[in-house]
Amino acid sequence: MSAPAALTANNTPLSPLRFLERSASVFPDRTAVIHGDRTYTYREFGDEVAALARVLRERIQPGDRVAYLAPNIPEMLFAHFAVPLAGGILIALNSRLAGPELEYILDHSGTTILFVDSEFVGSVSSSKTNVPSLREIIEIPDSTVPYPEVPAGIVTGQYADLLAEGEALADQPLHWGVDDEQQCIAINYTSGTTGKPKGVMYSHRGAYLNSLGETFHNGFTGSTKYLWTLPMFHCNGWCTPWAVTQAAGTHICLRAVRADSIWDAIDNLGVTHLCGAPTVCSTIADAEQAHKVDTLRITTAGAPPSPTIIGKLEDIGVTVVHVYGLTEVYGPYTICEYQEAWDDKPQSERAALLSRQGVGMVQAENARVVDAEMNDVPADGQTMGEIVLRGNNVMLGYYRDEAATAEAFAGGWFHSGDLGVMHSDGYIQLKDRAKDIIISGGENISTVEVEQAIMSHPAVIDVAVVGVPDEKWGERPKAFVVLGKGLQASAEDIVEHTRTLLAGYKVPRDIVFPLDLPRTPTGKVLKFELRASK
Structure with missing residues (x-):
């Protein structure tokens, strides 16, 4: 007997839009957002x-x-x-990217409207010309900082005017939900080994x-007071814009991550939670204000995270x-769940245990570590394999890239x-990166993308x-840069050339000039x- 069709009485499509609808109704006067001298209630x-x-x-x-x-300002949170409430799909752009990188994403995604913080207007100076789908560029000024010098002739509208x-349209009803929970709510672009970013599609359900x-x-x-040290452009802030709102906690926006700003928020605003890369941990632990x-x-x-940094943070509570x-996978998938048995272990040993990647979170399945035939490797803490994942918080797929999607989902699991x-207690531990991706300050850097930028210098041949x-x-x-015969370029020349094409954090500051590169018989470096090498 077939299952009955879904009824409205027992099946409501899931969407995080419901979180704000509920919190604004139930806690209208509670402080929802703090940003400098700007505050917002949930109403x-x-x-x-x-x-x-x-x-x-x-x-x-x-679906547009x-x-x-924008940085972590209220308008990025509201977006x-x-x-999605308007029926669109959010593209949160990495504010550290250079103009050509931004234009690639805008064009690939077919973005129709771009909202840009005043500070970054110059980064999109040619986007209206180079991105055919882009119809409007809306400027978002931030009253908590001095107004920067904004190039003329780029923006087409102002946020306040919208x-x-x-x-004026307040009498028009809104539906705080979706008809299909599998429809896309956001696309997050991430660098792959091909060098070009891929668009990762998130669903309302996920x-x-x-x-x-x-x-x-x-x-x-x-009672949560969440400090926004994690960029909202990164995996939609690990879904935390929706999560903190669901709990009706307080978002504390932070335009730039600096030790003094973080400690000021901790001391004066009562911060209880924050997220970020290990660099954020180091910034906090090593600050003069700690x-x-x-x-x-x-x-x-x-x-x-470094066991040393974990120890420093534990020392201050x-x-x-x-x-x-x-x-x-929408950001975090596994968590290193703390075990009471670790209480009695020396701090160094406990920190080493805490630095493992852990076990599946409650909304996820258990992660597996598998060999090339998709068999689980022994749980001995020694045998390496690929980490594969599946569950409700795995992406819908790569936008406009069916081949990459099929490859990533081979065998019914997402290949990380x-x-x-895999350790005997079921905790996984990351050992290496199969695709040579560099993780710097929590951000992925594609080596191929950097190599292609350097190769565009006229003196470089490899x-x-x-x-x-x-x-x-x-x-x-x-x-490691190989120059053509009779051609010259200094390390400074390479850095300056690359900086015109890539975000600053992707540009190597260590440049070596060997005569040749070591390769396999098939030509692989x-x-x-x-x-x-030293």
């Missing part, structure tokens, strides 16, 4: 999102892509609700369930939680490309880029030899 949060959604709905078709280029238009997992594991409540705290929980990912994931081991350890960033790129 005001909901009202601004609704106004923006109404005016966007007049400008876009269902709307992009935001996570307003764009809100005024939306308020975002809803991952948000609940974040709320559970972080312990978010209505001192004992009563309650602070840091969730970190991007690279295994900070709880560090290590998670592991990728853009393709990361190599790790190049290889590898990741090398960095005390502050975890890893940094190092380039032996990168492990380059990593080991």
Whole structure:
């Protein structure tokens, strides 16, 4: 007998839009957002999102892509609700990217409207000309900082004017939900080994369930004061814009991650939670302002946190939680769940245990470590295999890239490309990166992308880029550059050339000029030899 058709009485499509609708209704006067001298209650949060959604709905078709280029300001937070509420798909752009990189994403995604913080208007100076789908560029000024010098003739509208238009449409009803929970809510672009970013599609269902997992594991409540040290452009801030709102906690926006700003928020605003790469942990632990705290929980990912840094944070009362994931799984997928038996272990041993990637979160299945035939490797902490994942918080697929999607989902599991081991207690540990991706400050850097940029220099005939350890960033790129016969270029020349094509954090500052590159008989560069060289 076939199952009955879904009924409205027992089946409501899942969407994180419901989180704001509920919090604005149940806790209208609670402080929702703090940004410098700007504050918003949940009523005001909901009202601004609704106004923006109404005016966007007049400008876009269902499924149109709307992009935001902004730091962690309230408007970026509001976009996570307003764009899908209007029927659009959010593209949160990495504010560290260079103009050509941004234009590639805008063009590939077919973005129709771009919202840009005043500081970054210059980065999109040619986007209107070079991206055929782009119809409008809306400027977002931030009153908490001095107004920068903005190039003329780029923006086509102002954020405040759109809100005024939306308020005039207040009598038009909004549906705080979706008809199909599998429809796309956001596309996040991530670098792959091909060098070009791939668009990772998130669904309303996946975002809803991952948000609940974040709320559970972080312990978010209505008393939570969450500091935005993690970029909202990174995996939609690990779904935390939706998660903190679901708990009706307080978002504390942070335009730039600096030690003094973080400690000021901890001391004066009562921060209880924050997330970020290990560099954020180091910034906090090594700051001059560092001192004992009563309650602070840091969730970190991007690279295994240093046991030394974990120890420093523990000494001042900070709880560090290590998670592991990728853009393709909405951010965190596994968590290093703390065991009471670790209490009696020496701090160094406990820190080493905490630096493992852990076990599947509540909304995820258990991660596996498999060999080339998809068989589980022995759980001995020694045998390496590829980490594969599946479940409700795995992406819908890569936007406009069916071949890459099929490859990533081979065998019914998502292939992370990361190599790790399985310990006897069921905890996984990352050991190496199968695709040579460099993780610097929590951000992925494609070596192929950097190599292609360097190769465009007229004096360069061959190049290889590898990741090398960095005390502050975890890893940094190092380039081995072969110059053509009779051609000249200094390290400074290479750096300056590359900086015109790529974001600053992708540009190698270590440049070596060998006569040739070590290769296999088939011509593949032996990168492990380059990593080991001095």
